[in-house]
Amino acid sequence: MPQPKNAMEIFRHLDKSNCRECREKTCLAFAGAVFTGQRKLTECPQLDRETIERLSGESENQTAVEPERGEYLQDLKNEIANIDLAAAAQRIGARYSDGKLMLKVLGKDFSVDEKGNLSSDIHINAWVVIPLLNYVLYAQGLPVSGNWVSLRELKEGTERYPLFKRRCEDPMKRVADTYTGLFDDMVHVLSGKQVAKQFKSDISVILYPLPKVPVMVCYWSPEEGLESSLNIFFDETTDKNLDINSVFTLGVGLTQMFQKIALRHGFPEDV
Ligand code: SF4
Structure with a gap:
């Protein structure tokens, strides 16, 4: 991608949570600071490496990573x-x-x-x-148990969960809130399986990024003043078959894939 022509082109790719981890008050302020050269894209921890490289038009991060x-x-x-x-x-x-x-x-x-x-x-x-x-x-090759747990319950998952929520569950929920066809597409494009009433959610989909590492995405629609929510669950044997860093990487990769699928169907890029 060519260098951004203005701050808005950078802003479109930011998380828009205004979390301030970059020490700017808002994502828009950060976009402006990046555009004027006062800040680097790598200072936003919510941006993935692929986006940074695309926006930079060079491999500024590649040198290090x-x-x-x-x-x-x-x-x-x-x-x-x-x-x-x-x-x-x-x-x-x-x-x-x-x-x-x-x-x-x-x-x-x-x-x-x-x-x-x-x-x-x-x-x-x-x-x-x-x-x-x-x-x-x-992978130890333990068979899938059918008992679903949160990332927090996997070995070393507790400390990884806050970032996992920010990089996977939150952005995936934003896609699901806006793009109602997401779960059908997950089933068709990613060979998933839609299951009824898992964890009492409105929609649940099970995906297999690896044969013995299933991932279940559960979505609850908004209702009567309650916000929607989305959680990702893993089989309780997951940490016997895959290390936590790889589990995290799969989660982020799946999220980016959902965003791309949604974009192809007209999902607005700046949601
Ligand atoms: S760290 Fe990223 S997401 Fe958070 S306010 Fe800064 S630009 Fe926005």
């Missing part, structure tokens, strides 16, 4: 090269054939070769790669 991520990714690939992929496939609910481990990500076929390289017929989002490799390497 990419090498670290690249090294970590290479470490994971090296570890994959040292494991028995056929045995891993059996452990994690995947298949093995011709030197490749194959599994479903949101209903789509993905494969991992003996060097840890991923392939798929569809575009592979960056947020899928590290969780998927961690899953192949470290």
Whole structure:
């Protein structure tokens, strides 16, 4: 994306919560300060790296983050090269054939070769790669229990929950409030399953970003003075099959995907 032509172009991409974590009074003030060069986009903790890079028109953040991520990714690939992929496939609910481990990500076929390289017929989002490799390497393979818990109840989830709420549950709720077709699209586009009356919510959808790591999104519509709400639940075995950082990354990635799906259907970008 070319450099923003004015502060409003930056503002459209901000969280608009006016949370003040950037030490500006409002998101609009922050947008103005960024546009005039007094602030950097990286000072807003609510912005994801992809948006920062797009708005910057350069990889200002990439210098700091990419090498670290690249090294970590290479470490994971090296570890994959040292494991028995056929045995891993059996452990994690995947298949093995011709030197490749194959599994479903949101209903789509993905494969991992003996060097840890991923392939798929569809575009592979960056947020899928590290969780998927961690899953192949470290999932204990516990079967899904059907007992749903909040991120707070997973190992190390309590401290991650406030940011998870800000980066996943809150923005997803804003999409659901405005774009009523969201849950149907989640079912159709992401091979989800709509379930009735889970946790007494109005709408519940179960998605499978990884075979033994289901995610349930529950939405309660607004009624009689009560605000709407949205919560994301995980199977209670999740922390045995995936580390908390990868769970967090999947949550943020799913949220960005919902926002993109909604945008394609005319959801206003600045909600
Ligand atoms: S930190 Fe980000 S979301 Fe919070 S007020 Fe600043 S610009 Fe807005």
